[in-house]
Amino acid sequence: MRGDKLGDFLDNLVARIADYVDQSHNEGQKTVDYLPASSRKKTTDLSLPLEGHGTESVLDDIDEFLKQCVKTNRPEFMNPLWGGLNVAGFAGEVIAALTNxxxxxxxxxxxxxxxxxxxxxxxxxxxxxxxxxxxxxxxxxxxxxxxxxxxxxxxxxxxxxxxxxxxxxxxxxxxxxxxxxxxxxxxxxxxxxxxxxxxxxxxxxxxxxxxxxxxxxxxxxxxxxxxxxxxxxxxxxxxxxxxxxxxxxxxxxxxxxxxxxxxxxxxxxxxxxxxxxxxxxxxxxxxxxxxxxxxxxxxxxxxxxxxxxxxxxxxxxxxxxxxxxxxxxxxxxxxxxxxxxxxxxDSLKLWIAWREIGDSGWAKMVEKYCDLSGYLEDLVNDSEHLSMMSERDWSNVCFRYEVDDYDLNELNTEIRNRMMREGINLVSRSNIGDDVVIRAVVANPLIDEKVLRSLITSIERHGSEIINNIPAEF
Ligand SMILES: Cc1ncc(COP(=O)(O)O)c(C=O)c1O
Known part of the structure; x- marks a missing residue:
């Protein structure tokens, strides 16, 4: 591809990237549309053709991918030990791929x-x-x-x-x-x-x-x-x-x-x-x-x-x-x-991002994440039904929903499963010893106190619905 055609293609690509990034700021949007693999396989064309579909299909395939993927740049994405989009790093990644x-x-x-x-x-x-x-x-x-x-x-x-x-x-x-x-x-x-x-x-x-x-x-x-x-x-x-x-x-x-x-x-x-x-x-x-x-x-x-x-x-x-x-x-x-x-x-993106913010920028980031996880810990401690399950040194916050006369491992597993199916707040289900815990990680620049409050509200709501036998709505 060259000339105008390449220019149009890249414009279209950039528009999609901008849209994807913008969506991470829209409230109320899902982090993922949860579908089991068997259903997703049935509803998505994953075949590799004998004859190519041509350039148009590249953008269509990208659209489909962007629609279905987990939006790891959304602030509610707190499942693994990473999240969000570092734009300078992303630019470095693109240039690394370009220059190969x-x-x-x-x-x-x-x-x-x-x-x-x-x-x-x-x-x-x-x-x-x-x-x-x-x-x-x-x-x-x-x-x-x-x-x-x-x-x-x-x-x-x-x-x-x-x-x-x-x-x-x-x-x-x-x-x-x-x-x-x-x-x-x-x-x-x-x-x-x-x-x-x-x-x-x-x-x-x-x-x-x-x-x-x-x-x-x-x-x-x-x-x-x-x-x-x-x-x-x-x-x-x-x-x-x-x-x-x-x-x-x-x-x-x-x-x-x-x-x-x-x-x-x-x-x-x-x-x-x-x-x-x-x-x-x-x-x-x-x-x-x-x-x-x-x-x-x-x-x-x-x-x-x-x-x-x-x-x-x-x-x-x-x-x-x-x-x-x-x-x-x-x-x-x-x-x-x-x-x-x-x-x-892989070093180009790190170098570019580091030069953008310097050591002091990384230090602020670390301190912000630790402060926010302290805030989340306070919310857990203030909640009637939630309890911290471990001391917190870093930005991992491990807690669970507790209520008398319940198998707490089953209850917390179900809370987490409902959250995953709902597709908004993504957190991890982990174990500490024999106990199932919910692990939320603050490692995403878009997380703020409001996001953390709505995480807690969502967990409390799911917990209460489960113990009151209210079926999930999704
Ligand atoms: C403590 C620790 N070490 C190593 C790893 C593995 O890192 P990677 O996923 O980059 O291979 C992880 C991943 O979560 C981790 O938590």
Whole structure:
């Protein structure tokens, strides 16, 4: 497509984008039209044709997609650990797709390489790493895997060459760690069983004394403790493990410490909240998702380590790619520090968004989200039927509807299901221990006190309708 035709097409596309963004501000609009997959499949044409439908169909297909998708930019979207639309980040995403750089070599992505290095170096400074390096990954899950792979390499420097018998090696995580650590244990070759879950305190934070007990127990059973993964911002409760004490244990026992700060890493911008990650600079590696609280479009996630040479030896497979990597650019080619070959330019959007608002803008964002979640907590505490189900350190608010003589797990599951079918306020159904809780997350720039009040009203209404046997109207 060229010339006028391309111009018209792009105008039409931009009009749709503007409309989609505008709709996020319209009150009373749904976040999703809930339909089970079986019905949606019947009512949507998903077929891939033998002969193409032509350019017109591109806009029709986009219209259909925009109509049916979950409107993650609406303020009532509080289900996962992200939401809203960062416009500068969106612009960066569009330009990244337009220019289609691949991040393996400086030769093929010169400016993008320098931008990515600038982002990594700045984030290292914020974490407090005087030296080291990092890479952008496909998310916190793979950031955790890379952390464990570095730990493995540190414990057994020949493992990337000779392979690894992981049956004796054990790693430690809190019992509230993200499920991706199981995947990591599988991929690096220790298996799920060798991932030891350490007890947490009542707020969901790893207990250092239990960690030490588990390490000693493992060592006395002839196992090799080689990695601790601490979490800064757990998925359900937003709890922060005590990094300084955990780091001391890691150092005393010469164990690699990786911090999963996929969710909580942004606290480092705020003087008020930075203390939650006190001691992070003592850890060996960290992952931090800019696509969570910082609101960058998925995917935007950073892995950092103090120990550049370990990351480099994990990634030496790149040296065999003679068609990509050459000696004269070996100091700048980012592909030598990545598990990927072709890799998206995810740093551009972060760099653009960061330059727009600066560190101070991120700090304000963090503080606003924490203040709003404090407001939500107050609303829960003021409500006759709602109770907080955990202390709150971050912007996760976990609570439930309570009434006598009811199975509260069933009741709260049904409240959440009705909300999902209604399609306005989207929150998550999670578990804390055996209890079903409603988890609302403040990580969306359009959330304000009014939105939070209407969330509470909606939960109270559904709860009351269920206990009074009033059927849902949708
Ligand atoms: C604490 C924590 N770590 C890691 C992840 C995984 O991140 P990603 O979805 O970017 O792979 C999540 C996702 O919610 C998380 O909450």
């Amino acid at each position: 750089q691949s991040m393996y070599t400086y030769e093929l992505s010169p400016i993008a390489t320098l931008i990515e290095k600038a982002v990594i170096e700045r984030m290292m400074e914020i974490v407090g790493y005087g030296e080291g390096f990092g890479t952008l990954t496909t998310g916190g899950s793979n950031g955790n895997m890379l952390g464990m792979l570095c730990a493995r390499q540190y414990a057994d420097p020949m493992s990337s060459l000779n392979g690894f018998d992981g049956t004796k090696y054990v790693a430690f995580v809190s019992e509230e760690a993200h499920y991706s650590v199981l995947m990591s244990a599988n991929v690096i070759g220790i298996g799920h069983q060798n991932l030891i879950k350490v007890k947490c305190d009542s707020g969901g934070r790893m207990k250092p004394e239990s960690l030490l007990e588990e390490i000693n127990r493992a060592a006395s059973n002839d196992r090799v403790p080689f990695c601790i993964i601490a979490t800064s911002g757990t998925t359900v409760r937003g709890a922060f493990d005590p990094l300084r004490e955990i780091a001391q244990i890691a150092h005393d026992n010469d164990i690699w410490l990786h911090v999963d700060a996929a969710w909580g890493g942004s606290c480092l911008f705020s003087r008020r909240h930075r203390g939650l990650m006190d001691g992070v600079e003592l850890a060996d590696s960290i992952c931090w998702d800019a696509h969570k609280m910082m609101g960058l479009p998925l995917i935007c996630s950073v892995f950092l380590t103090k120990n550049k040479s370990v990351l480099r030896s994990v990634c030496t497979h790149g040296d065999s790619a003679h068609y990509l990597f050459h000696d004269d650019t070996k100091d700048v080619d980012l592909g030598r520090y990545s598990l990927q070959c072709g890799r998206r330019n």
